[in-house]
Amino acid sequence: MTLTDLMTMAKSNEELQKKIRNQLWNTHPDECYQCMRCTSGCTSLKLLELKPHEITILVNAGFIEELVSSDIIWTCTSCLKCRERCPQKASPYNTIMALRNLAVEQEAKIPEKYMKVVAQILETGMAEQAQIVTSKDMQSFNREKLGLPEIQQADDKFKAIFMKILGG
């Protein structure tokens, strides 16, 4: 690899770093001083080995592409403990969300269910459709049978706007 290659790479990383920062608004990964308070209380540390302080330092060092194509950014449960406890307002949670957005933009591999839910919202406005549920004694119920009012869905105007935003 030539020096020129390295320099172009560094540049593209800077651009990606900027993209992350632009989305973050009031949380600041660059203020992180690696106290690890986030990681010590992270819900996904034990089961999925998520270490939010490492995500933060990798972003600061410019390893954005590596993170974007890694499964690790999809292991966060959104428990918001790191956001609450970070003494530096670095909030790894927000950084992870920004990395996920970037993964979508760069067409990296993302969990299928997320795309399904977006398709569902485009179709009906809702992330889930009303289902028939079964009680403990095996009787079936829908909203009507339970005396719940009909759901009034959003109209197509909303869908067009939503679609436009997703399209960038």
Added chain:
Amino acid sequence: MEDEELKIAVYWGCKIPATQYAYEMSVRQVLPRLGVELIDLKGTSCCGGPVRSINNLASMYLSARIMALSSKTTGEGLLVPCNECHFMLTETKHRIDNDEETYEQIGKLLSEEGLEYSTDLKIWHVVDLLHDVVKVETVKSTVMKPLEGFRFAVHPGCQIIRPSEIGRVDNPENPKKLDALVKALGAETVDYTEKLDCCGAALMYSHEEAALSLAGSKLKALQAYGADGFVDTCPYCHTMYDAKQEAAAATVGGKLSVSVFYYTQLLGIALGIEQKKLGLHLNQSNDPRKFNL
């Protein structure tokens, strides 16, 4: 607020009106009896919760859209009984109200549908609406059938107590409002170390096994404390602990039989409302009817 009626708009989100009927039924039953009249929003859409991982602007637009719909009603605020929706709306509100650029951007998008964002909307969850507005004392004095002799473990959930900087329903590290509301019904609550553990629901999109194991470990720990039941206030948490309890048990190796209730179901029972009207028959975990409440 015993004698004055409070009129408030309600946004149910996606999960509650799609499967979590018991929560919707019990909220619709109990609030009017405590002087809160609900106005259903029309033409709602998703709050943007799952969309945040895909496109932040799109998720903020979705949240803002709900707030704009609410501002069109005569309600004195918006009740959001789902923890996730409550977080998404409050988080978006915090940004729109403090970031001029986002305010303009979102305002423009909403105007394409003839909607307008208003900064003075007050957002409530069931927990703070009952605790801070209706007041614990009023709940207590309205109880007809006290749940004496029962001990419950409460699950405050993550997203209505954090992050405190945007204004949340309770203390982020030591939430007590749900405990107080359970005690107002004449029952006791259990202090337990795992109280703040996350249900894992958000991981159902990508790591189902881990998600179930998070829900399972909390219930497993809880069984050792000998509580009579588990109380939550979020359709996502409730699904993990109730409908998915058996699957969760399989991931933590052991049998789980914890009766899981929405707080509003317990409240309804204590107010003397018929169990069927509270959706008790829809709970999937260890049959709550055995309580003979």
